[in-house]
Amino acid sequence: MSRIGRMPVTIPAGVEVSIVEPNVVTVKGPKGTLTQTMRPEMIIKVEDGVIHVGRPSEDKLHKSLHGLTRSLIHDMVVGVTDGFKKELDINGVGYRASKEGSKLVMNLGYSHLVTMEEIDGITIEVPAPNKVIVHGIDKQKEIEEIRRKAINANLKLIECPIRHLGTEEGYKIYTRLQEHLLAQGIEMKFNTMVKDILIEGDTVKGIVTDKDETFCAPEIVAAIGREGSDWFSHVCDNHHIETKVGTVDIGVRVEVRDEVMKFLNENLYEAKLVYYTPTFDDKVRTFCSNPSGEVATEYYENGLAVVNGHAYKSQEYKTNNTNFALLVSKNFTRPFNEPIEYGKHIAQLSNMLCGGRIMVQTFGDFQRGRRTTEERLCRNNLIPTLKDAVPGDLSLVFPYRIMTDIKEMILALDKVTPGIASDETLLYGVEVKFYSNKVVVDKDFETSVHGLRAIGDGASVTRGLQQASANGISVARSILKRM
Numbered sequence: 001m002s003r004i005g006r007m008p009v010t011i012p013a014g015v016e017v018s019i020v021e022p023n024v025v026t027v028k029g030p031k032g033t034l035t036q037t038m039r040p041e042m043i044i045k046v047e048d049g050v051i052h053v054g055r056p057s058e059d060k061l062h063k064s065l066h067g068l069t070r071s072l073i074h075d076m077v078v079g080v081t082d083g084f085k086k087e088l089d090i091n092g093v094g095y096r097a098s099k100e101g102s103k104l105v106m107n108l109g110y111s112h113l114v115t116m117e118e119i120d121g122i123t124i125e126v127p128a129p130n131k132v133i134v135h136g137i138d139k140q141k142e143i144e145e146i147r148r149k150a151i152n153a154n155l156k157l158i159e160c161p162i163r164h165l166g167t168e169e170g171y172k173i174y175t176r177l178q179e180h181l182l183a184q185g186i187e188m189k190f191n192t193m194v195k196d197i198l199i200e201g202d203t204v205k206g207i208v209t210d211k212d213e214t215f216c217a218p219e220i221v222a223a224i225g226r227e228g229s230d231w232f233s234h235v236c237d238n239h240h241i242e243t244k245v246g247t248v249d250i251g252v253r254v255e256v257r258d259e260v261m262k263f264l265n266e267n268l269y270e271a272k273l274v275y276y277t278p279t280f281d282d283k284v285r286t287f288c289s290n291p292s293g294e295v296a297t298e299y300y301e302n303g304l305a306v307v308n309g310h311a312y313k314s315q316e317y318k319t320n321n322t323n324f325a326l327l328v329s330k331n332f333t334r335p336f337n338e339p340i341e342y343g344k345h346i347a348q349l350s351n352m353l354c355g356g357r358i359m360v361q362t363f364g365d366f367q368r369g370r371r372t373t374e375e376r377l378c379r380n381n382l383i384p385t386l387k388d389a390v391p392g393d394l395s396l397v398f399p400y401r402i403m404t405d406i407k408e409m410i411l412a413l414d415k416v417t418p419g420i421a422s423d424e425t426l427l428y429g430v431e432v433k434f435y436s437n438k439v440v441v442d443k444d445f446e447t448s449v450h451g452l453r454a455i456g457d458g459a460s461v462t463r464g465l466q467q468a469s470a471n472g473i474s475v476a477r478s479i480l481k482r483m
Contacts, residue, residue: 005066009051009074012081017046025073029080036076042069051077079136086266088132089259092381096129104132106418114418134263143267146416150273153415158272167310168317194231197222197452199239204452219451219479223472224458226434227300230340232458233436242440242448246339246460249433250346251284251327252394252406253295253307255426257382260419261322265291270324273416277408280401284409287325287464292318294385295428297358306347307358307386307428319385325431328405343432350397350430353390359397359430360389363410364423366403369395382424394429435460444478445471453478 011017015029022040026033038044042065043054053070055062078084090097090106097106104116104124118124122136122145150157182188193210197220206216224232236243264271270289277284293311300306309323332339350359361372362380371393377384395403406427414421438460445453445461455461455471462468 005053005055005063005070007070009053009070009077011046011049011051011077015077015081017051017077019044019046025076027073027076027080029077031080031083034076034080036072038069038072039065042066044069044073084136086134086263088134088262090130090132091257091259097126097132098129099124099126106132108418109422146264146267146271149416153412154275154278155412155416156274158274167312169313197235197239199449199452202448203450219453219482221453221455221475221479222459224436224454224456226458229434229436229458229460230301232439232454233340236436236439239449241452243437244440245332245334245337246435246437248330248332248339248342249327249435249463250330250343250398250402251325251429251431253309253323253428253431254326254410254420255295255321255323255382255385255428256420256422258292258320258322260422261289261291261417264417265289265322271416273413275409275412277405279404279408282401282405283329284405285327285329286413287327289322289324291322292320293323294319294321295323295358295389296386297388300434303356304344304347305351305356305358307431321382321385323385326406326409327431327433328402330402337437340434340436343434346397347430347432350392350394353392353396355390358386358389358428359392359394360384360386360426360428361392361394362423363421363425363427366394366427367407367423369393380424380426382426384426386428389428394427397429433463434458445475446478 012029015027017028018026020026023038023042023044024035025038025044026035041056041062043056045052045054051073053066053073055066090108092109095106095108097104099105102118104118104126106114106116108114116124122134125133125135127133147157178188189209192213194207195210195212196208198205198207198214198216204218204220206214207220208214222232222235235241258265269291272286274283274285276282288309290309290311293309296308296310298306298308309325312318336342351357353359360377362376365372365376372391374391377391398406410421410425419425435457436459439447439454441447441454441461445455447454453475455475456468457463462471
């Protein structure tokens with residue numbers, strides 16, 4: 001975020017900016033006035049019509065605050081100058097919206113009308129029965145509105161700014177990283193499996209590959225993706241590396257029209273929401289949201305098929321649907337110690353019923369306990385992006401407890417962004433995140449074996465790309481300190 005923090009903010013004509021202690025920033029413009037208190041340690045100056053933000057040190061916290069502070073001030077300037085506008089399209093037979101005084105009234109196919117009151121700083125315009133335009137000068141108010149709805153539904157909103165790169169752009173980035181490392185003299189081995197980790201006493205010595213090559217080093221980093229979780233689990237068992245009983249993340253991938261998620265997508269890109277279900281008090285979370293993306297099949301060892309999702313940067317690859325994972329996080333106690341096998345078992349049931357493909361069911365059928373048929377799926381207004389998904393019945397795959405958790409989470413999400421609990425919403429199964437039993441590590445991610453560090457999702461240390469990326473940088477710095 002420091003790169004963003006160093007970017008100056010130009011003050012447009014007609015806008016006034018004042019800063020008083022302790023870093024209370026006021027911005028006045030044609031559309032109104034915004035005031036926000038920034039962290040007192042940040043250095044904010046106005047010089048020659050430009051706002052500059054600095055940080056007092058290279059501390060990790062100050063680096064993160066640097067970019068955040070600049071972004072907040074930039075949004076304030078944009079807000080009082082141009083304002084923020086979100087256009088929402090309503091699509092559906094008989095669906096319509098109207099304005100009654102300060103109330104937005106929507107007919108969305110329910111037995112009742114859905115009404116929303118305007119809040120201070122936000123105005124709603126309905127230029128046509130199928131179009132709603134939301135205006136405001138403070139983007140934070142829109143996020144606050146999402147958070148308010150989440151709280152009312154007993155959901156916890158985790159704000160995590162996302163810079164979406166796009167699946168197709170990822171290949172370009174990985175290529176540049178590889179070229180850079182090769183230019184630095186780094187040797188890379190592909191299509192080479194690590195057969196075992198060499199340990200003497202309580203100290204790591206090196207690794208042995210499947211080609212019987214031995215590489216010795218005082219520091220070994222086991223950076224395990226989810227596909228390698230089973231292998232690493234066996235390594236830990238064989239070498240008595242300390243672990244705890246792991247978490248099983250299992251659930252479905254939800255697919256809806258972009259319009260249903262538009263407000264969340266445009267303000268947060270990926271709305272991370274956590275829910276504790278009323279029936280079982282199980283943790284359920286949203287994960288890996290893909291606006292205008294597509295549902296995809298992910299294959300593991302022995303052809304095990306699980307569901308995933310992608311989103312692309314290029315406009316030509318975009319779809320009309322948003323998909324996201326909805327995962328039930330289940331913690332077990334001993335003697336259970338095989339989270340990977342449990343997840344595989346559930347996925348194998350789905351594969352068995354669908355001939356090795358992914359199952360899809362509408363939420364309406366899911367609630368009614370009936371199988372989705374080809375005929376009913378063809379009637380659905382929501383067109384699946386995973387074309388070879390097989391209509392089926394997820395109740396034949398999931399335990400009752402997980403079924404209940406998924407249903408209660410979707411109904412809660414519907415209070416935040418109405419339409420998710422539509423009968424036409426698609427549920428694809430099974431989505432499983434494979435983790436080994438959680439490896440016990442210290443603050444530098446060193447295991448009970450000296451010199452052996454474990455990072456990544458497969459080692460049950462991280463959850464997702466962002467955490468895994470930061471994990472790699474952190475452990476690299478720890479190694480450099482020791483050298």
